[in-house]
Amino acid sequence: MSSPEQWTHPEPREGPAATAAAPTSEQVIAGLRATSEGGPELVQLLTPEGERVENPEFDRYVADVTADDLRSLYRDMVLVRRADREGNALQRQGQLGIWVPLLGQEAAQVGAGRALRDTDMVFPSYREHGVAWCRGISPKDILGIFRGTDHGSWDSTAKRFHPYTIVIGNQVLNAAGYAMGQRFEGKVGDADGEATMVFFGDGATSQGDVHEGFVWAAVYDAPLVFFCQNNQWAISEPTERQSRLPLYQRARGYGFPGVRVDGNDVLASLAVSRWALDECRHGNGPVLIEAFTYRMDAHTTTDDPTRYRHSDELEAWKLKDPIERVRVNLVRHGHADQDFFDSVQAEADELAADLRDFCFSMPQPPTSQIFDHVYAEASPVLDAQRDAFLAYHADFAGGEH
Amino acid sequence: MAAPVINKSTPASSVQSLTLGKALNLGLRTAMEADPKVIVMGEDVGKLGGVFRITDGLQKDFGEHRVLDTPLAESGIIGTAVGLAVRGFRPVCEIQFDGFIFPGFDQIVSQVAKLHMRTQGRVKVPLVIRVPFGGGIGAVEHHSESPESYFAHTAGLKVVACSNAVDAYWMIQQAIQCDDPVLFFEPKRYYHSGFMKAEIDTEATPEPLFASRVVRQGSTATLVAYGPSVKVALDAATAAEEDGHSLEVIDLRALSPLDLAPVFESVRRTGRLVVVSEAPSEASLTSEIAARVQQECFYSLEAPVLRVTGFDTPYPPAKLEEEFLPDLDRVLDAVDRSLAW
Ligand SMILES: Cc1ncc(C[n+]2csc(CCOP(=O)(O)OP(=O)(O)O)c2C)c(N)n1
Ligand SMILES: [Mg+2]
Numbered sequence: 001m002s003s004p005e006q007w008t009h010p011e012p013r014e015g016p017a018a019t020a021a022a023p024t025s026e027q028v029i030a031g032l033r034a035t036s037e038g039g040p041e042l043v044q045l046l047t048p049e050g051e052r053v054e055n056p057e058f059d060r061y062v063a064d065v066t067a068d069d070l071r072s073l074y075r076d077m078v079l080v081r082r083a084d085r086e087g088n089a090l091q092r093q094g095q096l097g098i099w100v101p102l103l104g105q106e107a108a109q110v111g112a113g114r115a116l117r118d119t120d121m122v123f124p125s126y127r128e129h130g131v132a133w134c135r136g137i138s139p140k141d142i143l144g145i146f147r148g149t150d151h152g153s154w155d156s157t158a159k160r161f162h163p164y165t166i167v168i169g170n171q172v173l174n175a176a177g178y179a180m181g182q183r184f185e186g187k188v189g190d191a192d193g194e195a196t197m198v199f200f201g202d203g204a205t206s207q208g209d210v211h212e213g214f215v216w217a218a219v220y221d222a223p224l225v226f227f228c229q230n231n232q233w234a235i236s237e238p239t240e241r242q243s244r245l246p247l248y249q250r251a252r253g254y255g256f257p258g259v260r261v262d263g264n265d266v267l268a269s270l271a272v273s274r275w276a277l278d279e280c281r282h283g284n285g286p287v288l289i290e291a292f293t294y295r296m297d298a299h300t301t302t303d304d305p306t307r308y309r310h311s312d313e314l315e316a317w318k319l320k321d322p323i324e325r326v327r328v329n330l331v332r333h334g335h336a337d338q339d340f341f342d343s344v345q346a347e348a349d350e351l352a353a354d355l356r357d358f359c360f361s362m363p364q365p366p367t368s369q370i371f372d373h374v375y376a377e378a379s380p381v382l383d384a385q386r387d388a389f390l391a392y393h394a395d396f397a398g399g400e401h
Numbered sequence: 402m403a404a405p406v407i408n409k410s411t412p413a414s415s416v417q418s419l420t421l422g423k424a425l426n427l428g429l430r431t432a433m434e435a436d437p438k439v440i441v442m443g444e445d446v447g448k449l450g451g452v453f454r455i456t457d458g459l460q461k462d463f464g465e466h467r468v469l470d471t472p473l474a475e476s477g478i479i480g481t482a483v484g485l486a487v488r489g490f491r492p493v494c495e496i497q498f499d500g501f502i503f504p505g506f507d508q509i510v511s512q513v514a515k516l517h518m519r520t521q522g523r524v525k526v527p528l529v530i531r532v533p534f535g536g537g538i539g540a541v542e543h544h545s546e547s548p549e550s551y552f553a554h555t556a557g558l559k560v561v562a563c564s565n566a567v568d569a570y571w572m573i574q575q576a577i578q579c580d581d582p583v584l585f586f587e588p589k590r591y592y593h594s595g596f597m598k599a600e601i602d603t604e605a606t607p608e609p610l611f612a613s614r615v616v617r618q619g620s621t622a623t624l625v626a627y628g629p630s631v632k633v634a635l636d637a638a639t640a641a642e643e644d645g646h647s648l649e650v651i652d653l654r655a656l657s658p659l660d661l662a663p664v665f666e667s668v669r670r671t672g673r674l675v676v677v678s679e680a681p682s683e684a685s686l687t688s689e690i691a692a693r694v695q696q697e698c699f700y701s702l703e704a705p706v707l708r709v710t711g712f713d714t715p716y717p718p719a720k721l722e723e724e725f726l727p728d729l730d731r732v733l734d735a736v737d738r739s740l741a742w
Pocket of ligand 2: 201202203229230231232233234235
């Protein structure tokens with residue numbers, strides 16, 4: 001009666017709800033993960049073994065991708081992973097207060113990031129170091145968040161990459177509003193149209209803000225791509241705690257299309273993102289993408305995943321590594337030799353060393369920074385508070401007390 | 402399904418030495434053992450035992466129907482807790498960090514706070530919302546805030562803050578037994594501090610929940626604090642002793658309703674009051690205390706009521722939190738200013 005794919009209520013008239021509506025937790029998990037091996041719903045262009053598989057619907061979105069481009073996607077993923085590992089190491093050595101690793105999500109992020117144009121806007125969550133990289137933001141500009149010196153030092157307007165948002169789901173509504181603005185200003189309607197992409201996790205889909213973001217974007221036909229990285233976990237809670245339905249299928253309920261893509265396949269992520277952005281540019285947005293991937297590391301450096309998940313799950317996902325499949329493909333087709341891989345590795349090591357040096361030399365921010373930019377216009381009350389405290393502080397630093 | 406076996410936590414002796422976090426854990430466990438209607442709900446509170454491990458082991462011992470790993474939505478956690486309370490449960494909600502209570506703010510202000518009054522007292526909302534609060538843990542944005550004044554400002558809510566392990570153990574149980582909704586603030590930076598370990602006699606009789614307490618007697622000036630600031634005030638009092646100043650320290654414990662009688666009594670003796678809190682000062686609990694003290698103790702005051710608080714800014718990046726947070730020196734500076742008045 002209930003196949004792994006059918007664990008929620010069946011459609012009306014399709015069978016007795018009473019039995020189907022009470023799935024075992026195994027059925028729920030099986031259903032949510034059914035396509036992780038590459039079922040019909042999952043858009044995959046590169047198998048974990050590095051084989052290019054045809055996809056009549058999405059092939060054309062990457063038809064122009066040359067061997068050069070594929071090498072460059074590979075390079076981005078290697079560099080992004082290296083910077084991520086360095087962030088992790090810097091935290092372990094006490095240089096950062098915390099690090100939020102993206103390990104395993106490189107393909108989802110680089111595929112999406114490389115599909116974006118300069119004129120598009122991005123609203124990240126807090127794990128999108130790979131998308132940031134594609135927007136031309138140096139990992140150095142992210143370090144301050146985790147070292148505790150600032151909230152991110154990139155120019156979010158110039159880079160069209162909004163500040164990281166930590167409150168789960170908040171940015172989805174902000175992105176919907178931005179995309180509404182793009183539409184109100186007549187910037188959508190043809191191939192040169194603008195679009196917005198917003199990133200959030202599987203856990204975030206439970207937040208009211210995300211639901212409202214879906215509603216707003218839908219009724220205003222906003223050119224917004226909802227890019228949900230389903231990395232299977234929201235800290236200790238599996239996706240099964242958030243949904244009985246594969247997440248991409250939620251889009252239908254709001255009246256726009258949803259697609260599940262292999263989030264460990266950079267080519268597929270690029271193709272599906274290009275398609276989705278293209279729909280938005282032409283005024284056919286919004287679109288939901290569920291990038292099916294895996295959080296290979298802890299939630300953050302303060303988390304201990306051994307308390308809630310089995311290591312065999314991790315081992316299984318290792319076989320679907322996003323970088324390895326591109327490497328195998330490049331080798332198989334003779335599109336890259338050892339020199340290429342060595343040079344990317346050398347570049348990655350250099351990036352890490354540079355990041356490291358930078359981190360060690362980051363100055364202690366001035367005390368006055370506490371009071372900076374709280375308001376756009378002067379606040380005499382706060383100014384007085386600042387002056388009093390800075391005077392006390394200077395006095396204190398100078399005196400014996 | 403067989404009823405889960407509950408590991409009786411009762412130790413051989415009724416006295417245990419526990420950290421603040423472990424005391425909360427034991428308090429929750431005791432409340433759950435005493436009343437099957439008490440349930441715990443929140444993000445990651447089950448298998449993980451919460452990101453701070455305050456609910457560690459509870460799901461294992463009481464089952465998934467009494468310790469719920471909820472979907473990730475604070476409005477959902479609090480809104481469904483209201484429904485569960487209407488149905489006769491006594492939910493204890495965990496909000497993962499202070500800065501994440503705001504998606505649930507609407508439910509708290511519109512439903513949690515008002516339901517009893519809207520039903521002419523027919524419907525009680527005996528729920529507890531636990532909030533790890535305050536700074537000092539070197540965290541990223543939204544993880545170090547002190548939002549208690551929003552809730553003290555809202556009629557219909559009771560608000561308390563514990564400052565030590567013994568209180569943590571008793572206050573959480575009393576909050577669960579309270580028929581009003583209670584916002585329960587916990588000083589997260591001391592959850593696992595060894596120096597906060599205390600001997601807890603589980604057979605002692607606790608003081609009432611909504612009562613402040615003089616935690617150090619003195620005669621030169623009065624310090625009032627709550628939550629994590631109590632330790633700062635006590636440290637300041639110890640340091641002041643060397644300068645010959647005898648500071649009285651009062652731990653408010655109850656933030657709404659405030660129990661200010663001991664404060665008035667103290668200020669009438671000392672003539673000087675410094676209020677310490679990590680929260681920004683503007684339109685806050687510390688303003689409320691200052692206003693009431695000047696009203697009640699006007700003729701006893703030798704100096705204006707002074708406040709040592711966080712600044713009226715968003716909580717700064719972690720590298721600046723030491724400057725933002727009230728510390729011993731800022732408290733002593735305020736005492737000096739009060740004495741020099
Ligand atoms: C409103 C809010 N509640 C709780 C948290 C604490 N928190 C941080 S990350 C997280 C899990 C997020 O999971 P998911 O959306 O799947 O994203 P992922 O971290 O897996 O990328 C939680 C509960 C938060 N940041 N914001
Ligand atoms: Mg996730």
